[in-house]
Amino acid sequence: MQNFQVSFYKKHFKDDEQDIQIRFERELLPAKVCYHQHNSLAIISAGWRLFALTSKLQPGDVTVFELINREDPLFDVHIYRAHEQALEPRTGEFRPQIEAQKFSSENPFFMVKIMHDNLLRSRTSIPNAFFTKYFKKKEPNVKIQFENKLWPAKLLYYPSLSNAYISSGWQHFILASNLKAGDVCVFELIKVEERVLDVHIYRADG
Template structure:
């Protein structure tokens, strides 16, 4: 705790979670609202930084744009307890406790070892497809018939050698890119996203949202040495989707405004 920090806490309620907003205490608003710039930056203990826009309503500051993504990423639910430390200059520290009163286990974040290794990943594992084929019906029907729609998943089972070839037959009216899963991507390193793709379709977006199992999985973009990679959130997605080396994923951009992707899996058979 910083000695000069201003402390306050909020108990999360279902109504505000459903609305995707958070109202700050009126006393805090009266004392600091005039000097608070927009947006503010939330800094949990995992080393991430989240940009949140706010508005004024009924003499209270309301966190709005960006807050919903923060809540989704940390799986904040009714009854969770959040402690805020305001350091000034629109910077907030945030600690999150669950309903038992214990601080949560924060998702994996980029550490120094990952930063040291990040440029060792070959960008050949990523392929981008920006242009839409003229005839979408050219997609192989046999591949489509193998897609498993259970649990809101789009999945093809194939051999290790054929997984990438099957993925390359995918077509869509939406832009997409392909990632081949390697052992490094299952450990510390993170997959690169083509720079041209992000410049053309994502611009200054800092968070991607990947739809999987009827849930949006936020992932932060990490920019380093002229590369752009999926960072915080990737590790959780890998575990939830049970990815293995040799699998291939297609990330299809279905909502450019919100940087929302559908994911299509091409699994290789593992002994």
Template sequence: MPWRNAMLPIHFFKIILKTNLERLKIPNKFTEIFEGDLSNPIFIKPPDSTKWEVYWIKQNGEVWFEKGWKKFAQNYSLDYGNMVVFKYAGTSELDVIILGQSALEIDYTENLDQIDDDEPVSDQNARQKSLLLSPRPHKKMRSEEPTQRTSSLNLPKEAKAKEVAEKFISYSPFFTVSIKNVNLTKNYLCVPDLEGVIENKKKQVRLQNGKNSWNVNLLCRLGPTSTRRFCAGWNLFARENKLLPGDVCVFELLNKEDSVFKVHVYK
């Protein structure tokens, strides 16, 4: 109806409780007006430019986010007292911002504001972001066959990580990171300079461990020094691989074209 469009965009918010981390009830007033216009699934889009596919169901006259919501909540470390503000503009997307217990917006990009965004994300790729995927087979071109053992692209300071880096045998580029508590409570992991290995731009990489793989955003800040971080998707990878502070991860580049890293975890 025309009068609906006059109300757009519209905002609503939800306070995060322990009871709505797996499914989230949408305000009745909102669904009374817009339920007939909502796509299913709908895409939740936080400021880090990722899109999360979430399906909703209707029970006893109420609309609930179910499939996909738990993954979103886990990836952004939603917890008791957080507030999620939704903005609906009559499309298949809900823009969201997440406020912490301090009532300030949480910056999941860690101020990485100088990002190359010239690669649009298709809906198909967006639906796969940070979801658990089956690894795709890949071929090595004959020119890519290993010829010489490589060394870690970085030299960790921590004794355990340094020992792992020195003993790790590979003929592909790799880097070594010691996991800290901040890497598990925040949605990022700093990685070393990958110049000459991965192009210096925002992109999606695949982290593979065992038979499973996860899509993760690799962001960079351009300037006198280049800073790179795994962001969206990293939290889910860390959770599902049960990473703990003090663990050491070796990221071995298996496929440069598709940006596939095999992750070796040392407890």
């Protein structure tokens, strides 16, 4: 079993026990989450061992569980491998992430941590709050700018799931910018009317 935040459980689950699915590299693994009120403990119970074996988790790996479907609970899992990432000793955060968090601008921006799933798929998640605040159309066309080059792309938004993505154009940008797992991208909206997102990349390899 694996512990996780009680506050997250209380926010997204009503019962003390809930069946879920964990998605890892296109595989769906059944599992169960539980909340023990007597000791205020939330855990992933049945299914955790299967997930650990399937994903080949190792000591030091960091897993990020993204709840992408609330109605029929489905978690998308992103794994930062210990042997691929440089951790900041004091905080346990990744150095590229720490550097990216220092970014400041008068323009609106958001951050995306690049994981293996981001590189394999034709889209990547972006903050839902950012989409709803700055984009009105359901599937607006945008331009991604990096090193004075522009790539056309499209944003997708699913209101029922409260999910937003960069879709078509994402793979072209990955190849052109040579993104790697562990990199962190800051997308800065430098032109609202033209919908241009300027990208600042913080490389995992420095």
